[in-house]
Amino acid sequence: MSELGYKNYMFVDGDLPGNGDDMSLPGHEALMITNKHAQDAHILVNLYFSDKPPVKGLHITVPAERVICVMLDRPFAEENFQIPFGQYSLELESDITICASFGRLDRRYNLGYYVTGYCAN
Numbered sequence: 001m002s003e004l005g006y007k008n009y010m011f012v013d014g015d016l017p018g019n020g021d022d023m024s025l026p027g028h029e030a031l032m033i034t035n036k037h038a039q040d041a042h043i044l045v046n047l048y049f050s051d052k053p054p055v056k057g058l059h060i061t062v063p064a065e066r067v068i069c070v071m072l073d074r075p076f077a078e079e080n081f082q083i084p085f086g087q088y089s090l091e092l093e094s095d096i097t098i099c100a101s102f103g104r105l106d107r108r109y110n111l112g113y114y115v116t117g118y119c120a121n
Contacts, residue, residue: 004036005097014047014088014102016073029072031090034099035062041098045077046091055081062098 016029035041045058058077062068072090075082092100 003097005034005099007094007097009092009098009100011090011102014072014083014090015104016083016085029102029104031070031072032067032101032103033060033062033070033092034067035064035096036099037096038064039096040064042095043098044093046093047081047083048089048091049084050087052084 011031014029033041033043041062043060043062044056045060046054046056047058048054058079058081060068060070060077070076072083090102092098
């Protein structure tokens with residue numbers, strides 16, 4: 001049986017949206033990660049920006065056989081890092097294979113989408 005998932009992901013279209021007019025469902029970006037293994041997945045997150053140096057080595061742990069949703073418009077990772085508004089790319093480096101997707105709800109344009117990043121083992 002082939003291995004499901006990848007160890008490395010790159011999501012290149014990060015850009016935190018505003019809230020628009022309806023605060024009942026605020027704009028946000030989220031990272032969904034599934035770990036189907038019997039051991040925890042330890043993930044390093046690297047962020048790249050258009051106008052500042054990268055932030056590298058943020059830590060996320062996904063427990064064994066679990067899924068997590070990381071809200072990127074809030075402080076996240078063990079370091080409680082807050083992504084600044086503006087364009088960014090997000091890289092994941094995991095010690096075991098994981099499945100990951102990235103989503104955005106942009107209330108300014110009533111736009112929502114989810115993507116899988118560029119992946120490699």
